[in-house]
Amino acid sequence: MARTTGSDGEKTEAAIRDAALDLIARLGFEAMSMRQLASQVGVQPAALYRYFPTKEVLLYALMREHMENLIGSWGEARPAEGSIEEKPAGRLAAFVENHIRFHLARRNSTHVSNLELRSLSEERLKRILDLRSEYEGELRGILTDGRRDGVFRIDDVSLTAMAIIQMITGVIVWFRPELRLSEDEVAANYHTMTMRLVGAAM
Amino acid sequence: MARTTGSDGEKTEAAIRDAALDLIARLGFEAMSMRQLASQVGVQPAALYRYFPTKEVLLYALMREHMENLIGSWGEARPAEGSIEEKPAGRLAAFVENHIRFHLARRNSTHVSNLELRSLSEERLKRILDLRSEYEGELRGILTDGRRDGVFRIDDVSLTAMAIIQMITGVIVWFRPELRLSEDEVAANYHTMTMRLVGAAM
Known part of the structure; x- marks a missing residue:
């Protein structure tokens, strides 16, 4: 190499x-x-x-890069302002698809980011959690807008955002490219489940 | 002690x-x-x-006990045969509530079971995954029955089962008893989200 x-x-x-x-x-x-x-x-x-x-500086660098790339990828995938897709349902669809594709393309990085938080010092942990919060805030914003517009039925925006993130990140635990479903089919299935979860007509 | x-x-x-x-x-x-x-x-x-x-025998014992306890707790929580609650919607409600309460009461054990699979030998890993599969099979059975009865709208039973398991296990990542919501409120919220996810009227 x-x-x-x-x-x-x-x-x-x-x-x-x-x-x-x-x-x-x-x-x-x-x-x-x-x-x-x-x-x-x-x-x-x-x-x-x-x-x-130090080893911890390395771990922090890996986790920070992962979160910055994730936030960056959403910045690029996010529907343009004023477009039809920019309405909450379109933004949610784009968010779910981008999240699943990003993580499936970066299994190692995702595992490290999810499993090794306990090895960060308090200060560095806080910075990683702040980046996560920034990213999750994007999803909370979509859910809040959809509820305001009456297109989503959501009882608790924060809880629903966590539920969706856990559900769609979980894909990498079991998805293997050689299985019966393609990445496209998995993404489409999770999109449908997410829309049902937020009470949108599907 | x-x-x-x-x-x-x-x-x-x-x-x-x-x-x-x-x-x-x-x-x-x-x-x-x-x-x-x-x-x-x-x-x-x-x-x-x-x-x-060996350390690995210890890890395996911890993980096996966790899964056996989980399967056992569902055996006790599962609605009696022939009761109203035994219909798919009631069984799903009982499954979600039992799963969330079980894991919130066993944070350490849940973390160990979720994070340390890579340290098991191939043979022991297979036995733990078989127990998981047995437990997840219970959920797949509920979803299959609900789809057959026309009370759930589900495109892919296996995918939906994984999505629900990931979503409801994820509670322990963020839930802290001192937060604004009680365990009861969290369980109720996740029940509602799960029912929406499977397209049941809520």
């Missing part, structure tokens, strides 16, 4: 991130050693510490 | 299980040492190995 042998710092950092996501997803963060990671990337341990001075 | 100092073997084993769930939930399975666990329980490491010869 060209990425792992390039002398360019950015390539090395990307290779470290990729290898770390793979190792942490397989072994768990606590079980992975920096020595093991260096060997996987094909660099000296000292080189690793130039990019990530 | 009397449980941790009793000379009776069952009490010691229960104390080891409790302490292990607490430590694994906080530190992660790979990061916990048997020495640390022994010290937490207040016994010699050798005593631990009499009950659980």
Whole structure:
């Protein structure tokens, strides 16, 4: 892999991130050693510490990148203002589809982000939770608008947002590309279930 | 705590299980040492190995107990045959309520069961997944019956079962007893959302 042998710092950092996501997803963060990671990337341990001075800094960088990419992907997927799709039902459809596709394309990163929060220091944990809250706020906004417009039936916006996020993130726990359903079919099914969950006519 | 100092073997084993769930939930399975666990329980490491010869045997015992208790709790909560509540809508309501209450009462055990599957050997993993499948089969049965009776609108029974399980298990990620909603209110809200998700009139 060209990425792992390039002398360019950015390539090395990307290779470290990729290898770390793979190792942490397989072994768990606590079980992975920096020595093991260096060997996987094909660099000296000292080189690793130039990019990530501690294991926790590395974990935080991985989780922050995951959340920033997720927020960025929604920024691009979000229907244009004033378009038909920008109405709450269209925005919810776009949100569910983008969320499922994003996570299915980044299984390792999703596992690490969901399973390893306990290894962050309090301050870094707070910053990751703030990013999550920012992202979930987008969904809460869609639900609030839909309820205001009378197109969604929702008793509790926060609870419903959490329920939807858990339901659609859960796809990566069981979805395997070789199974009977394609990614498109899964996304369509979850879209229908989400619309029913918010009491929209489907 | 009397449980941790009793000379009776069952009490010691229960104390080891409790302490292990607490430590694994906080530190992660790979990061916990048997020495640390022994010290937490207040016994010699050798005593631990009499009950659980390896760390993995201990993890498997914890996960198996969790799933067996969950299946057992549903066996008790399941509406009696021939009763009104035994119809699909009543059974689904009972399933959702039992699932949420069971998991909220066993946070550590739930975290361990959800986060540490990767540390099981292939054979033990298969046995845990078989228990999960048995439990999820109960939900699939309810959904199938409800669709047959025309009271649920469901496109894909397996997918819907996974979506519901992920949604209602997710409660423990964010629910804290000190928050604005009681356990009863949360269970009621999730019941409503589940009924909407399966297209039942609510």
